[in-house]
Amino acid sequence: YPTRPVDKDKAEQELVVNIKKATSPEESAPKQKHVRKCIVYTWDYHSSISFWTGLRVQPILADEVQTFKALITVHKVLQEGHPVTLKEAHGQTGWLETCARTVGHESPKGYGTLIRAYVQFILAKLRFHRLRPEFNGLFEYEEYVTLKGVDDPNEGYEIISDLMGLQDQIDGFQRMIFAHFRGSANNECRISALVPLVKESWGIYRFITSMLRAMHRRTTDTEALEPLRTRFSSQHYNLRKFYYECSNLKYLTGLINVPKLGQDPPNLLDRGGA
Amino acid sequence: MSTLQHFGKGTLRVVKNYTKGYSDTQAKVRDATSNDPWGPSGTQMNEIAQMSYNQNDFVEIVEMLDKRLNDKGKNWRHVFKSLTLIDYLLHAGSENVVAYFRKNLYLIKTLKEFQYLDEYGKDQGANVRQKAKDITNLLSDESRLREERRTRANMRERLGGSSRN
Numbered sequence: 483y484p485t486r487p488v489d490k491d492k493a494e495q496e497l498v499v500n501i502k503k504a505t506s507p508e509e510s511a512p513k514q515k516h517v518r519k520c521i522v523y524t525w526d527y528h529s530s531i532s533f534w535t536g537l538r539v540q541p542i543l544a545d546e547v548q549t550f551k552a553l554i555t556v557h558k559v560l561q562e563g564h565p566v567t568l569k570e571a572h573g574q575t576g577w578l579e580t581c582a583r584t585v586g587h588e589s590p591k592g593y594g595t596l597i598r599a600y601v602q603f604i605l606a607k608l609r610f611h612r613l614r615p616e617f618n619g620l621f622e623y624e625e626y627v628t629l630k631g632v633d634d635p636n637e638g639y640e641i642i643s644d645l646m647g648l649q650d651q652i653d654g655f656q657r658m659i660f661a662h663f664r665g666s667a668n669n670e671c672r673i674s675a676l677v678p679l680v681k682e683s684w685g686i687y688r689f690i691t692s693m694l695r696a697m698h699r700r701t702t703d704t705e706a707l708e709p710l711r712t713r714f715s716s717q718h719y720n721l722r723k724f725y726y727e728c729s730n731l732k733y734l735t736g737l738i739n740v741p742k743l744g745q746d747p748p749n750l751l752d753r754g755g756a
Numbered sequence: 757m758s759t760l761q762h763f764g765k766g767t768l769r770v771v772k773n774y775t776k777g778y779s780d781t782q783a784k785v786r787d788a789t790s791n792d793p794w795g796p797s798g799t800q801m802n803e804i805a806q807m808s809y810n811q812n813d814f815v816e817i818v819e820m821l822d823k824r825l826n827d828k829g830k831n832w833r834h835v836f837k838s839l840t841l842i843d844y845l846l847h848a849g850s851e852n853v854v855a856y857f858r859k860n861l862y863l864i865k866t867l868k869e870f871q872y873l874d875e876y877g878k879d880q881g882a883n884v885r886q887k888a889k890d891i892t893n894l895l896s897d898e899s900r901l902r903e904e905r906r907t908r909a910n911m912r913e914r915l916g917g918s919s920r921n
Contacts, residue, residue, distance in 0.1 A: 515829065518866045522826075525862040562866060677869070736879060737869055 488526055497523050501536040505552045509591065509667075511674030512551045517558050524563035530570045533559060538577055543584045546593040547671060553581065553600045557678045560607065561619040568611045568619055578604055592662055600675070603655050610648055614641065621645075621685030623692065632696045639710070642693055645686050646713055652683045653720050660727060673733050680728055684741050687721055690714060694750045704751075711750060718747035781813045785820040789837040796837055801844040808849035817845075818856055825863055829872035832880045839864070839887040846894060846901065847908050854905075858895055865892050 496519065504516035524530045537556070542548035556578075560567055582601035585594045611617060616630070631638035656679050663669045694714060698704060722743040729740045769790060773783040784804055788796035807813040824838040842864070845853045857864065867888035872881040894901055 514869045514871050518869075521866050522862060525860075562862070564862075736882075737871065737885075 490527070493523060493526065494532055497532055498536050501533070501555070502540055504555045505537075505540060505542050505548045507545055507548055509547050509671045511670050512555050512558075517555050520555065520559050521562045524559065524567050528564055528566055530559065530563055530567040533563075533567075534570065534574050534577070543581060546585050546589045546591055546597065549581050549585060549597050550593045550600070550671065550675070553578075553597065553604065554675050554678065557600075557604060557675075560604070561678055561682065563619065565618060568608070569615075571608055572612055575605060575608065592664070596659060596662055596672070596675070599655050599658050603651050606648060606651050610644055614644070620681055621689050623685075623688055629696070631693060632700050635697065635701060635706075638693065638697050639707075642690055642697075642710055645690050646710075646717060649683060649686050649690070649717055649721075652679050652686075653717070653724065655679065656683075656724050670733055673731055676728060676731070676734055677738055680725070680734075680738060680740055683721060683724065687717070690717075691748060691750075698750050714750070715747045718743065779816055781807060781816040782820045785817055785824075785841070788841055789821070789824045789834055791831060791833045793833070796841055801841055802848065804841065805845055805848040808845055808853050811852075814850060814852050818853075822863070825867070829870075829881070832870070832872045832884055835867065835870065836883050836887060839867070839884065839891060843887070843891055843894070846891070847904055848912075854895075854901065857891075861892065861895055864888050864895070868892065 500516040500519040500523075504512040504520065520533055524533060537552055540548075540552075542552050556571075560571060578601050582598045585597045587594055611619075616624075618624075631641045656676060659672055659675055659679075662672060691714075694707070694710060697707060701707070722745075725740050725743060728734050729742070734740065769786060772778075773786060778786065784800070784807070788800040788804060804817060808817055821838050821842060824834040827834040842853075842857060846857065865888070868885055870881045870884040870888065872879075872884075874880050894904075
C-alpha cells in the first residue's frame with residue numbers, strides 16, 4: 483500500500499507506543515513527534531482504525547490531563563491525517579461522548595469544562611465534514627470547491643453559514659481556554675490546544691473570505707449578502723483579538739506563525755487575495 | 757577524503773556503513789545528512805542528484821532519506837539536512853523525486869511543528885520548521901516548481917555543465 487519502505491507489523495506496534503506517549507499523564511503538550519507518527523500512520527495505510535482502537539484500549543479516561551491530551555491528538559490527526567480519518571471518525575462519536583461523560587465537574591486540575599467543550603467542538607466539526615466531504619481537515623483552500631458553491635448561490639450561502647457556525651464554536655472554545663489559564667502554573671498543556679485552533683480558524687477564515695468575494699462578483703444582488711457581510715465583519719474582529727492574544731504566548735509563537743489580521747475586515751467587493 | 761573524516765563520529769559512520777552493509781549510494785546519503793555541523797556540500801548534493809536518475813539509486817536514496825526524516829529531535833541535523841537535500845533534489849534531481857515527495861507530502865508537512873530544544877535551551881527545531889514550510893509550499897505550487905527546475909537546467913547548460921541523461 484504505502485510507497486514508502488515500511489513494515490506493517492512494526493508500524494502497528496509503534497503506533498500503540500506513540501498513542502501511549504502522546505497521552506501520557508504529564509501536564510504538558512502532547513509531544514509532536516508522537517502525534518506526527520499517528521498522522522503519518524493514517525497516510526501510510528489509508529486507515530485510522532488502528533489509531534482509534536489504540537486510543538480506546540489506553541486507560542486514559544481515568545485522568546483528566548490524559549483525556550485532554552487525547553482530544554488534542556485526535557483533533558490534530560483529524561486535521562492532518564489521511565482524508566479517510568474524517569470518515570472513519572463518524573463511527574467514534576460514542577467514544578468521544580464517553581470522554582465528556584467520564585470527567586467529573588469538580589476535577590482537581592480544572593480540565594473538566596475544557597474536555598466537555600472540546601468534545602462538543604470536535605463533534606460539531608465532524609458533523610460539518612459529514613455534510614461537506616469536499617473540505618479537508620484544515621479547510622485548506624481549493625479553488626474548485628469555491629466555484630462549486632458560487633454556481634448555486636443558495637448552496638454557497640449555506641456553506642458559508644455553516645463555516646461561520648464552526649468559526650463561532652472555535653471562538654467560544656478558545657475564550658474558555660484562555661479563561662482557564664492558571665496564573666502560577668505553566669499552561670503548556672492548555673496552550674497546546676490552541677495550536678490546532680489557530681490553524682483551523684485561519685483555514686476557515688481564508689475560505690470564507692475568498693468564497694464571499696467570489697459570490698459578490700457573481701451576483702448583482704449584493705443586498706441579499708448583507709447578513710453574511712455583517713457576520714463576517716464581527717468574526718474578523720473576534721479572530722483578530724484571538725490571534726493578538728496568541729501572539730503573546732511565547733510557547734505558541736515558537737511553534738507556529740500566528741497570522742496577523744488587519745485592523746478592519748478586508749473589502750469583499752475588491753479583487754485582492756484572501 | 758578529508759582528514760577530519762578520520763576522526764570521531766566520521767570514523768564511526770564509516771564503520772557503520774560497513775557493518776550495516778550500506779551500499780555506496782546509501783553511504784553517500786548518510787554522509788550528506790550526518791550530524792556534522794556543516795554541509796551538505798554542493799558537490800555531495802549534486803552527485804546525489806545525478807544518481808537519482810538511475811532507478812536503483814533512486815530507491816536507495818529515498819529509503820535513506822525516509823529514515824533520516826523520521827529521526828528523533830536530538831538528531832535534528834539529520835532531519836534538517838535531509839530537507840536541505842530534498843530541496844536540492846526537487847530542483848536538480850530526477851522527476852521521480854518530485855513525484856515521490858508529492859505523493860508523500862505528509863512526511864514533510866507534518867514536520868512543520870517539529871520541536872527540539874538543545875542542551876542550552878536553543879530552539880533548533882525552528883530551522884526544521886522553516887525548511888518544512890518552504891518545501892511544502894514549493895511542492896504545492898506545481899508551476900513554480902516547473903519554472904525553478906527549468907531555470908536551473910538552463911543555467912547548467914549555459915555554464916557548460918554536462919547535460920543529464
